[in-house]
Amino acid sequence: MEPRRPRRRAAAAVAAALTAFAALTATQAQAAPTRNTLTPATRFYVDPHGKAARQALVDFRNGDIDNGVNMARLASWPQAEWFTEGTPDEVRAKVGTLVRRARAVGRTPVLVAYNVPGRDCTQYSSGGAASSAAYRQWIDAFAAGIGTGEAVVVVEPDGTALLPEDCGPAADPTGALTDARIADLAYAVKTLKAKPRTTVYLDAGNVQWRPVGEMAQRLLDAGVRYGDGFALNVSNTHPTDHNARYGTWIAKCMWFATEGPEEARGHAERCADQYYSSAAPNDGAPGNAVSAADPSTWRWTDAWFDQNTGTPPADELRHFVIDTSRNGLGAWTPEPGKYTGDPEAWCNAPGRGLGPRPTADTGVPLVDAFLWIKVPGESDDSCTRNTGGTIDPEYGIVDPPAGAWWPDQAHTLARNGAPRLTFNR
Secondary structure, three states, rough: OOHHHHHHHHHHHHHHHHHHHHHHHHHHOOOOOOOOOOOOOOOOOOOOOOOOHHHHHHHHOOOOHHHHHHHHEEEHHOOOOOEEOHHHHHHHHHHHHHHHHHHHHHOOOOOEEEEOOOHHHHOOOOOOOOOOOHHHHHHHHHHHHHHOOOOOEEEOOOOOOHHHHHHHOOOOOOOHHHHHHHHHHHHHHHHOOOOOOEEEEEOOOOOOOHHHHHHHHHHHOOOOOHEEEEEEEOOOOOOOOOOOOOOOOHHHHHHHHOOHHHHHOHHHHHHHOOOOOOOOOOOOOOOOOOOOOHHHHHHHHHHHHHHHOOOOOHHOOOOEEOOOOOOOOOOOOOOOOOOOOOOOOOOOOOOOOOOOOEEEOOOOOOOOEEEOOOOOOOOOOOOOOOOOOOOOOOEEEEEOOOOOEEEEHHHHHHHHHHHHOOOOO
């Protein structure tokens, strides 16, 4: 009779998990904020039938109690819903359904619009609408699906950080594709923000990607002024505090280039960044120059902003959100010499953990929310670490395609959560 015990334990665990979900749904039925900007009181929507919830049931049925409980815990926390394809009618219906479900329990859903033409340089997450005209029809339908409901929308991960002109020397020789991308992003932000209770954040890459001034200018060009701010670290693992610092610099740089001294207007490129600051001695002595790999040197970047922007009026600085779905243990770095090419440190980074829990009560100036934008447990694609084969040497398998559910990764993220994963009460 011993083999039957795990089943009894599994049944009890399933019952406990379902009870937790029922309690969670009941507590969601509270008044939603009336403003269309986030406040510390904002509570985000939890899909009780998400992938982690389904995985919990699979684990329990298999007698895997520890992983099942962890998946039930994961499923109790709010995660974004991605919209990546479909006809205008399809996206309108799907968005509308999600917004209505969230409204019924007094919660705010987090949505991701990810369908811009030529997304991801036709690489891992390639796809997108067939043309700018098709994309704008899709965005119109997305906005129509939200209607008068409340929603947070993250617009086009990598959309500004990976423009067509960044895809290679022959990718956009005339610049026409990049101009179209910028215009499409501005259209998306403006159209979505026109809805009365929608909060909109335009994606801005992460702290280890574009220099501050470059990203600030791209955001300005792509219509960040029409929305509420920008989003950082989507699908990446860089520490929360590093991204908070980067985002604050971007916000101040945009102010510097638009509202700062007359001679600064239109010159975001003058801003110090995570790679260089003119405020540093830059004399070759250790610590006397900015290094992106050494946050202790970022004091020189802070010094530049102290000298050149001071303390701008708080209501003139753009706010931002940070994806903390995989950054609990920080970024992954392979052991030196293991790979001769790009190790694709962002791609299905091994051994990572969930980061700070989703909340709009961050306690960090300018950071409106920590969100789990990348769905924990979804693959980035079939990473190869540039080894020339099809196997990911970190896992010894062909990784699942982009967006596919990967139970082993979900289990690892939950097990390694920092802080430790608990039920959302």
